[in-house]
Amino acid sequence: MGARFTGLQALASVEDHIVVCEDAEATVLVVTAPLEEHGRQVLAEVGSLRHLMVIPAAGGLPEGESYAVRPLVPGPATETDLAWLQYTGGTTGxxxxxxxxxRSMVQMVCAHMADFEQPHLPRYLAPAPLTHAAGLGVLPTLLRGGTVVIEQGFDPGRFLDIIEAERINCVTGIPTMIYTLLDEERPETRDLSSLEVIWYATGPMSPVRLAEARERIGPVFSQIYGQTESTGIGTVLPKAAHETASLERLASCGRPVVGNRVRLIDEDGHDVPVGEVGEIAMRNRGVMLGYRNLPEETEAALKGGWLHTGDLARQDDEGLLYIIDRKKDMIISGGFNIYASEVEAALAGHPSVGSAAVIGVPDDRWGEIVTAFVVARPGQDVDVLALQSFVKQAKGSMYSPKKVVVVDSLPQTPVGKVDKKALRAPYWSDPRAQSPLTLPHLPPTSHERYTALTTPPPRLIDFHSHWGTERGWKGSPYETAEDREALRGYFKWGMNFVSDDEQAAQFRQANAKVMLDFAYTYKMDAGALRDQHDYAFDFAHTHPDVVLGNWIGIDPTQPDHVKELERCLSEGPGLIGLTVHSFTPAGTPDQPEWENCLNLCTEANRPVLVHVGMSATGAGTRGGMGITLEGCHPRYVDRIAATHPDLNVIAARVAWPWQSEMIAVALHKANVWMELHGWSPRYFPDELKREIGKRLRKRVFFGADYPMLSHERLVEEWREQGFSSDVLDDVFSGNAESFLTSIGVE
Incomplete structure (x- = not known):
């Protein structure tokens, strides 16, 4: 035909389509019936366009047109002639x-058929637009005499129906689709026996959720990494490589595909040593000719005959690559590439916005969400919802920030540039991770999930969290690499430590004031114990806006530990309380060894924290670190509250499997409260949910268990449970404020 193809993103705005069609000098525009008016607007503005073809809603050719079967005759094109002109956003907007x-298209097909484990007779489902990554699976399928089933959009139930009905054996998916399948459907109950491979691509996928997907859907997953500039050719992590218990390995994007050479290079173009971070540079016959009408960008991207991807990665001793960051500010959300500069330009066009910076923030469902930091113009107030609507109208729905944070100023580097590293720090805490290793959860299915994100976070008083810093885990049973791997496997937290300032920034971002708990200090000698507490107190003095106080964990059988508790109660900043663990040498809280410590807290009018129910400590380890669950029964809360009526006793965690007993104790004793850290509220027993809205409404404190569970996630999930706003206000901060006032803590 002598034609070339340019795909247009259906979710983009008319203005974006006009820019692309003008630059491409397109002559024919093909749209589906729902976009006919959209297409006519583009046709009216682009001088090179001569034809508009509208595909009927029912499919097929436009009315009045027909075709006859004819031989496929090779055209005059050579391997270097342009076949595909695909547009991707730029840093300049x-x-x-x-x-x-x-030749790129041929190389893409060869790599696909050689390395992507395509079935011998493929039945391929394209659940995403063919203008996107799903389109790359069409040619290899047809060349093998296979069948292509095209869907106009993704519906999880219909997706599974089609696999069953059409006996689909290969499909291209993006992380968002896979998460939705897991969260909204039960794929393990469907007949997916025909399915041989799911290629997931276009963005980071949580290794934890990937492991869940393999368990529920099957060992059919294969990861592909590539770029539009390389026709999707890059690396592959085949199905067999997914058969591992290592979450870190599941974060790998694999090894180079056949015909592709990959280097990791530094700023000067030299190869970096194994294990160190460098930019991915690729060379293969699928690499682009260049960027249309952009010679300088082309020269930079293809410098030295290599495609400089802008993606930073490291390589391990086995040759596996791990994407860790981007030199560019591209955000991959729901499988779509979104460029921060384009969103920033749209935000800056609003009359209330003085300046803006945009980053991608990790999200379990979308991979990343567009997050904007905006500074208001003098005398202006930023209406977040109106601003999101403004960007949506200007750029399309996928560019509209899911989260908008209004700030007084943007951080700057010494040379005056916006410091995006500082903006990312609270969210991307581990630069070596391709995607966050957070606790898996079931995200909501509607846009309601992001309603919470578009409003300022509530004021949180968090009555129990751990430390996100490495120093904060000193003395823990998880100091060795082996022990940390056990923790990752059970709690789905990668122990991705942050600095003191980054930790404070995360609390600040969540609008949280936190009671911190070291948890393992009771094993330390007196000197180390004091040093650890001094570290905590220094942090509290430096960041008084986010630190409520500290829980003190000691061994009451050691006199020096008891003296240290006395020092902390008299000198410690903010609220100081005693953590009572049944697994210390003193035993359960009702044992006489605890009596002196309980009396000290009573005299100081400071609370004790007693863990009840299944404790995180020891969970998932052989023998549970010697801890028996019986020692965490609510009866011990009942006993010390009865024998120390002037002592405030806070029961920590949900008390499963004895939540009924714990509720009874809290309702019976006026000096007992419940603090619910360590559990997502979606997993609370029904009885507990019901009582929180009724008789326990004024007896419950919010707790997060940071960093295993984030404050933002828990706030969203509390809101999803249907509690009234008044109840949530009490849980998030109201009850804690009343309690703190009653014991004289500001």
Whole structure:
């Protein structure tokens, strides 16, 4: 035909389509019936366009047109002639046209058929637009005489129906689709026996959720990493490589595909040593000719004959690559590439916005969400919902920030540039991780999940969290690499430590004031114990806006530990309380060894924290670290509250499997409260949920168990349970404020 193809993103705005069609000098525009008016607006503005073809809603050719079967005759094109002109966003806000010749398309097909484990007779389901990554699976399928089933959009139930009905054996998916399948459907109950491979691509996928997907759907997952500039050719992590218990390995994007050479290079173009971070540079016959009408960008991208991807990675001793960051500010949300500069330009066009910076923030469902930090113009107030609507109208729905944070100023580097590293720090705490290793959860299925994100976070008083810093875990049973791997496997937290300032920034971002708990200090000698407490007190003095106080964990059988508790009660900043663990040498809280410590807290009018129910400590380890669950029964809360009526006793955690007994104790004793850290409220027993809205409403404190569970996640999930706003206000901060006032803590 002598034609070339340019795909348009259906969710983009008319203005974006006009820019692309003008730069491509497109002559024919093909749209589906729902976008006919959209297409006519583009046709009216682009001088090169001569034809508009509207595909009927029912499919097929436009009315009045027909075709006859005819031989496929090779055209005059050579391997270097342009076949595919695909546009990708640019850092200047101008989209870049990636020029892919016929040789690139051939190389893509060869790599696909050689390394992607395509079934011998493929039955391929394309659940995403063919203008996107799903389109790359069409040619290899047809060349093998296979079948392509095209869907106009993704519906999880219909997706599974089609696999069953059409006996689909291969499909391209993106992390968002896979998460939705896991969260909204029960794929393990469907007949997916025909399915041989799911290629997931276009963005980071949580290793924890990937492991869940393999368990519920099957060992059919294969990861592909590539770029539009390389026709999707890059690396592959095949199905067999997914058969591992290592979450870190599941974060790998694999090894180079056949015909592709990969280097990791430094700023000077030299190879970096194994294990160190470098930019991915690729060379293969699928690499683009360049960017249309952008010679300088082309020269930079293809410098030295290598495609400089802008993606930073490291390589392990086995040759596996791990994407860790991007030099560019591209955000991958729901499988779509979104460029921060384009969102920033749209935000800056609003009359209330003085300046803006945009980053991608990790999200379990979307991979990343667009997050904007905006500074208001003098005398202006930023209406978050109106601003999101403004960006949506200007750029399309996928560019509209899911989260908007209004700030007084943006952080700057010494040379005056916006410091995006500082903005990312509270969210991307571990630069070595491709995706966050957080606790898996079931995200909501509607847009309601992001309603919470578009409003300022509530004021939180968190009555129990741990430390996100490495120093905060000193003396813990998880100091060795082996022990940490056990923790990752059970709690789905990668122990991705942050600095003191980064930890404070995370609390600040969540609008939280936190009671911190070291948890393992009772094993330390007196000197180390004092040093650890001094570290905590220094942090509290430096960041008084986010630290409520500290829980003190000691061994009451050691006199020096008891003296240290006395020092902390008299000198410690903020609220100081005693953590009572049944697994110390003193035993359960009702044992006489605890009596002196309980009396000290009573005299100081400071609370004690007693863990009840299944405790995180020891969970998932052989022998549970010697801890028996019986020692965490609510009866011990009942006993010390009865024998020390002037002592405030806070029961920590949900008390499962004895939540009924714990509720009874809290209702019976006026000096007993419940603090619910360590559990997502979606997993609370029904009885507990019911009582929180009724008789326990004024007896419950919010607790997070940071960093294993984030404050933002828990706030969203509390809101999803249907509690009234008044109840949530009490849980998030109201009850704690009343309690603190009663014991004289500001």
């Amino acid at each position: 101008r989209p870049k046209g990636v020029m892919q010749p016929h």
